[in-house]
Amino acid sequence: MRARPSGDRPSLPPASYDDGPRLVEALxxxxxxxxxxxxxxxxxxxxxxxxxxxxxxxxxxxxxxxxWLGVIRGIGSFEGRSSVKTWIFNILANRARTRGVREARSVxxxxxxxxxxxDDEPAVPxxxxxxxxxxxxxxxxxxxxxxxxxxxxxxxxxxxRRLITDAIAALPPVQREVITLRDxxxxxxxxxxxxxxxxxxxxxxxxxxxxxxxxxALEVHMAVEEVA
Amino acid sequence: xxxxxxxxGGVTCIEVxxxxxxxxxxxxxPSERERFEVHLSLCPPCRDYLDQIRATIGAARxxxxxxxxxxxxxxxxxxxxxxRD
Numbered sequence: 305m306r307a308r309p310s311g312d313r314p315s316l317p318p319a320s321y322d323d324g325p326r327l328v329e330a331l332x333x334x335x336x337x338x339x340x341x342x343x344x345x346x347x348x349x350x351x352x353x354x355x356x357x358x359x360x361x362x363x364x365x366x367x368x369x370x371x372w373l374g375v376i377r378g379i380g381s382f383e384g385r386s387s388v389k390t391w392i393f394n395i396l397a398n399r400a401r402t403r404g405v406r407e408a409r410s411v412x413x414x415x416x417x418x419x420x421x422x423d424d425e426p427a428v429p430x431x432x433x434x435x436x437x438x439x440x441x442x443x444x445x446x447x448x449x450x451x452x453x454x455x456x457x458x459x460x461x462x463x464x465r466r467l468i469t470d471a472i473a474a475l476p477p478v479q480r481e482v483i484t485l486r487d488x489x490x491x492x493x494x495x496x497x498x499x500x501x502x503x504x505x506x507x508x509x510x511x512x513x514x515x516x517x518x519x520x521a522l523e524v525h526m527a528v529e530e531v532a
Numbered sequence: 533x534x535x536x537x538x539x540x541g542g543v544t545c546i547e548v549x550x551x552x553x554x555x556x557x558x559x560x561x562p563s564e565r566e567r568f569e570v571h572l573s574l575c576p577p578c579r580d581y582l583d584q585i586r587a588t589i590g591a592a593r594x595x596x597x598x599x600x601x602x603x604x605x606x607x608x609x610x611x612x613x614x615x616r617d
């Protein structure tokens with residue numbers, strides 16, 4: 305019996321698998337410790353990423369399961385042109401998009417992207433700034449952000465986290481995908497551009513809109529908290 | 533460009549807010565970055581705003597880890613079976 309519960313560490317320290325050739329080689333050898341390590345490392349992040357494409361959490365779990373099966377079948381022919389991580393997330397995106405089509409909520413990515421890039425909603429509503437023709441401080445804050453009290457503690461509360469998750473879920477789809485990969489999963493910009501086939505500039509514009517909207521959703525909450 | 537016309541650093545708050553992500557991502561040119569930082573050093577509300585964006589990013593990060601043992605067992609079986617075939 306070599307199956308292990310996730311808490312039981314393999315003989316090699318986790319970091320030694322890294323994300324490159326060494327890991328691929330171990331997986332191809334059939335090294336179960338390496339596979340368990342990989343699953344532990346990415347499973348929760350893949351679930352969150354699946355949630356970008358499919359709303360139902362049971363379906364998201366199935367998609368992640370299928371992704372791992374895709375990894376098992378595909379590792380033999382993995383060519384190493386991207387990191388293992390990007391490759392796995394790409395398998396998930398392809399599977400989840402197929403599901404999305406089946407659930408009949410699919411608009412071509414290019415159309416979604418164009419729509420979201422055109423929308424030039426400001427990060428903060430314009431009426432919170434002094435008008436451009438103001439005699440003094442044009443474009444300065446008229447209604448400045450209220451300082452958030454004890455942001456660390458308050459932001460770690462589960463209620464706040466749920467609020468962030470909800471705010472992300474309410475974003476337009478491409479922004480939702482970008483912020484999930486960057487800020488929830490913690491992928492770097494280069495990986496996200498490669499995975500989503502976005503230019504660096506577009507990735508940043510979408511990330512900016514997404515972060516601005518999520519901050520706004522929190523702002524309302526933090527202000528209410530202060531009064532309470 | 534006088535400070536009273538354009539805001540500290542020659543940038544207005546409404547502009548600074550839209551440059552936040554470029555600043556955090558290191559995408560500003562050195563001179564844009566310098567003006568941005570001059571503005572921040574003189575504008576507490578924009579500093580608050582930046583802190584809030586950073587706090588938002590920090591709080592968004594996934595905290596769950598691990599895999600339910602039943603899922604791990606199933607996947608390890610699949611891994612083993614595939615190798616056998």
